[in-house]
Amino acid sequence: MPSSSIRTTSSLDTTRRTTRLTSRVSAFNPQVTLFEAAELEDQALPDSSSSPRRSKRVKVEVKTETDSHIPDLEDLKYVPKTRTPRKTPKKEEKQLYTLQTSAVKAEASTSSTATPTPRKRKKADVASPKKPKAVPQALAIPHPEPPNxxxxxxxxxxxxxxxxxxxxxxxxxxxxxxxxxxxxxxxxxxxxxxxxxxxxxxxxxxxxxxxxxxxxxxxxxxxxxxxxxxxxxxxxxxxxxxxxxxxxxxxxxxxxxxxxxxxxxxxxxxxxxxxxxxxxxxxxxxxxxxxxxxxxxxxxxxxxxxxxxxxxxxxxxxxxxxxxxxxxxxxxxxxxxxxxxxxxxxxxxxxxxxxxxxxxxxxxxGLCPSARVVNSKKRKAIVFTEVKESPPKIEITMEEETEEKKFIPPPSPSRPQPT
Known part of the structure; x- marks a missing residue:
């Protein structure tokens, strides 16, 4: 069974103590392994001014010892297996991304105290009155007058x-x-x-x-x-x-x-x-x-x-x-x-x-260049109205009687005309 050593460091002490763990088989049960701690020596810590950082973590060093001790079977069975992380399905990734982004936006909106920068106005946001487009009325080059x-x-x-x-x-x-x-x-x-x-x-x-x-x-x-x-x-x-x-x-x-x-x-x-x-x-x-x-x-x-x-x-x-x-x-x-x-x-x-x-x-x-021959036997007849010529208008005017032209009745046929 390998032995390990633990080095502990106190923030108040200036010395470093090294403790080594030794293992041995229990005398009562050979399947049980006992560990004993033994201090080796004290070492002076470097000056705090020269040390870039101090750590309060407990560091464990594992050292392999070449002894004739046979490890326990339970120790051999307990071997942590490294598992590959399960891939998140695409649908779950999208949902997770949506939740994260919404949470970030909500946090930013509540925590930010600074005045937000004004959003640039797009062209569509600016309400400008549109002038009606002029309807073209003439061609640059007039079309020639068609014949007939x-x-x-x-x-x-x-x-x-x-x-x-x-x-x-x-x-x-x-x-x-x-x-x-x-x-x-x-x-x-x-x-x-x-x-x-x-x-x-x-x-x-x-x-x-x-x-x-x-x-x-x-x-x-x-x-x-x-x-x-x-x-x-x-x-x-x-x-x-x-x-x-x-x-x-x-x-x-x-x-x-x-x-x-x-x-x-x-x-x-x-x-x-x-x-x-x-x-x-x-x-x-x-x-x-x-x-x-x-x-x-x-x-x-x-x-x-x-x-x-x-x-x-x-x-x-x-x-x-x-x-x-x-x-x-x-x-x-x-x-x-x-x-x-x-x-x-x-x-x-x-x-x-x-x-x-x-x-x-x-x-x-012969005035239509697109005319064609059509069979009108099965077609519905078009009802045309007859155009009748209107009779000539007769205007009647009456002349006024004047002194120069007076009305003279015609002679009666029973009376002889004066000679």
Missing amino acids: WRETYSAIKEMRTRFVAPVDTMGCQQAQVAEKDPKNRRYATLVSLMLSSQTKDEITNAAVDNLRAALGGSITIEGMIAADDAVIQKAIAKVGFWSKKTTYLKQAAIKLRDEFDSDVPDTADKLCSLPGVGPKMAFLALQIAWNQNDGIGVDVHVHRITNLLGWHKPPTKTPEQTRLNLQSWLPKELYGDINHMLVGFGQVICVPVSPRCDVCELSVK
Whole structure:
């Protein structure tokens, strides 16, 4: 059995005593080992000034002695095994890290007495009023005027007088009919335009009627702000993107109340600053609500048909490109008619799928480069109204009797005329 020595140091003594432990087998039980302590010698401690540090720990030195003693079996069995630390699972590591960081933050917030350094304000935190972006009105290089556009325009306009399209009876201009207050008439027009995006006129018109009933019989800005989102969503549930449009309607109503005196603005730039309002809606709202033809409202029909007619070289890819091209050469007095005319033409004759080129006069006159041969036997017939020539107007004027020209009755046939 190896012997060990223990060195103890007192903070008051200047000498160091060394004690050695010796082991021996018990005389009564050979399986028991006895330990005895024996002081060897005292050694002077070094000076405290020269010692870098003092330690109060008990140091144990184990020395192996070469003797013929056989260690006990229990000593051989008691061998401490070094175990590798168990790896913490990733989930537990994350939880432990979260607890540690939260504890450190809580401790720092409670223990710190110094004034915290001010946080740098981000750009998003600074509330700066945003100026509405100006809607472009002209191209740097105007688009050339397409050939034969006047003849084509006149032919489409003549065809539009012979049938009734959905836009004629259920378009956005019909939303203001049921309103009496001028502000409400303008606002109802704007609401109808916001709902018409990616939606047919029939569904838009029904949604406007449902929304008017849900808001108490009139579409007002105050009623839109006070209404719950669920009420608005139920009224416009059949229009496209109804959830997003509900948010736009609420946000736009709040902005109209706070910035525009609860009325629809009269410029395209201010209208486009409203959530969910683009150039097409802005120019149509100005035409219907304020009777201003400041630009062309280009929707999918106008964009598609003008490209089919070859009015854009090269073909435009977006409605905004189509609008700028048209505004560069189309006379301004036609800005208010082209949208309504082409939308109805696209709803009945020049439909997106299987257009009715068989009944289109542009195909007969050779004015449409995209015309094709269509089999109309299995197609539903289009009901055209007959255009009758109005009889000539007869104007009757009576001359006043003067002294120079008096009325002389005709001679009676029974009396002979004087010679």
